[in-house]
Amino acid sequence: MGIKSAAKQLVRTALETATNILSSNKVGRIVFEQMVNQSMERTRLVNYQGLEMRFSVPNQLNHFRVTTFATKEPETLAWIDRLPEDCVLWDIGANVGLYTVYAALRRKCHVVAFEPSVFNLELLTRNLHLNGLHQQVTLLPLALSDKMGSNLLRMTSTEWGGALSTFGKDVGWDGQSVREIFSFPTYGLTMDQALGLLCLPAPDFIKMDVDGIEHFLIQGGSKVLKEVQGILVEINDDFTEQAEVSSKLLREAGLTLLEKLHSDLIEQYAIGFQNTYNQIWGRKS
Numbered sequence: 001m002g003i004k005s006a007a008k009q010l011v012r013t014a015l016e017t018a019t020n021i022l023s024s025n026k027v028g029r030i031v032f033e034q035m036v037n038q039s040m041e042r043t044r045l046v047n048y049q050g051l052e053m054r055f056s057v058p059n060q061l062n063h064f065r066v067t068t069f070a071t072k073e074p075e076t077l078a079w080i081d082r083l084p085e086d087c088v089l090w091d092i093g094a095n096v097g098l099y100t101v102y103a104a105l106r107r108k109c110h111v112v113a114f115e116p117s118v119f120n121l122e123l124l125t126r127n128l129h130l131n132g133l134h135q136q137v138t139l140l141p142l143a144l145s146d147k148m149g150s151n152l153l154r155m156t157s158t159e160w161g162g163a164l165s166t167f168g169k170d171v172g173w174d175g176q177s178v179r180e181i182f183s184f185p186t187y188g189l190t191m192d193q194a195l196g197l198l199c200l201p202a203p204d205f206i207k208m209d210v211d212g213i214e215h216f217l218i219q220g221g222s223k224v225l226k227e228v229q230g231i232l233v234e235i236n237d238d239f240t241e242q243a244e245v246s247s248k249l250l251r252e253a254g255l256t257l258l259e260k261l262h263s264d265l266i267e268q269y270a271i272g273f274q275n276t277y278n279q280i281w282g283r284k285s
Contacts, residue, residue: 043130053101056126062161065098068265075261075278079232083107087204092144092217096123096161099207104136111136112200116143116153116167116186123160143167143188146216150187154180164211173212174272175239190220206231215245225253230282237275255281
């Protein structure tokens with residue numbers, strides 16, 4: 001066990017002990033409840049190129065997401081900056097909604113945000129509320145897949161803002177079995193079915209980040225993809241099946257790979273993600 005892991009375990013043990021002590025009496029339970037409530041009320045203001053946004057930061061993970069807003073995925077922000085105003089954006093794998101909020105405020109996009117994680121939904125809704133986006137964003141707590149039906153959402157984390165989950169498949173971002181610590185049954189459907197059955201506005205653009213099952217979602221979205229102007233999708237070049245199937249289907253939809261990018265932050269800190277890129281596909285004029 002490394003120093004960082006050992007330190008985390010030490011802190012976790014200390015917190016468990018403190019929680020048990022507080023929970024053993026009424027006054028302690030009230031104190032503990034207030035601590036949790038105060039944690040959920042913590043927010044942080046982000047100013048990016050003159051645009052102010054406020055996000056909920058109840059834990060270290062979300063604090064990291066907010067403090068690295070400008071540096072974690074600058075290519076995603078630049079892509080959003082180029083979207084036409086008032087377009088319809090589907091944010092598939094919205095997590096806690098950082099890019100949903102940015103697109104809605106910066107480009108006045110009408111965003112359909114797909115996020116099935118119960119742990120992320122609370123922060124996503126809080127972030128929409130904090131930024132007054134009730135009219136511009138539609139939140140769908142549904143999983144997308146290559147077919148309709150009930151299946152398991154397998155999760156590697158139960159933290160608020162956690163990622164690397166998968167729906168309906170035992171495959172993660174690296175093409176390997178998911179290191180599942182929590183799962184629950186939920187309902188999924190394809191992009192084409194979401195458009196038709198839910199009467200959603202057709203997307204002009206799609207942002208997709210679903211941690212390894214992108215190619216399955218793409219398989220279920222042939223009609224949608226033939227009409228979109230562009231898509232930003234996260235692809236791991238080391239996950240050959242994902243990369244090859246996604247590329248083939250996007251080309252069949254008439255799209256062209258324009259760029260594939262990731263930030264220096266990925267190169268430095270995201271071990272194992274060095275060959276994972278945000279691919280930007282569009283239609284040549």
